[in-house]
Amino acid sequence: MTDLRVLHEHGLTHHQTGPLRSAGYDTAEAIAELVEAHRADGEASVLAQLPGMGPRRLALVCAAVDSWRAVDA
Numbered sequence: 001m002t003d004l005r006v007l008h009e010h011g012l013t014h015h016q017t018g019p020l021r022s023a024g025y026d027t028a029e030a031i032a033e034l035v036e037a038h039r040a041d042g043e044a045s046v047l048a049q050l051p052g053m054g055p056r057r058l059a060l061v062c063a064a065v066d067s068w069r070a071v072d073a
Contacts, residue, residue, distance in 0.1 A: 002028040010067035016060055019052035028068055035065045 004017055006028050025031050038045035038058065048058060 001030075004028055004031055007031065007061075007064045007068055010064040010071075012060060012064045016057055019050045019057070020061070022052075023050050028065070031061065032065045032069065035062050038062070 004020060004026050007017060008014065020026075020031055020034075025034065034045070034047040038047040039062070042048065047053060047061070053061075
């Protein structure tokens with residue numbers, strides 16, 4: 001498992017990953033699963049419902065996961 005801090009290398013700040021850490025998501029893989037579910041479920045997704053996850057932060061998290069996957073592939 002990859003620590004979520006790797007997403008900081010892909011554009012997210014410590015502040016932007018705060019809601020994810022607070023909710024217990026501490027790996028890049030777990031966050032990637034949240035992003036996949038968000039793309040399928042939209043605003044009803046777990047990711048969209050996390051406190052502090054507004055539209056801008058959602059977009060940034062999705063972009064960081066996409067960037068991480070592109071490098072990791």
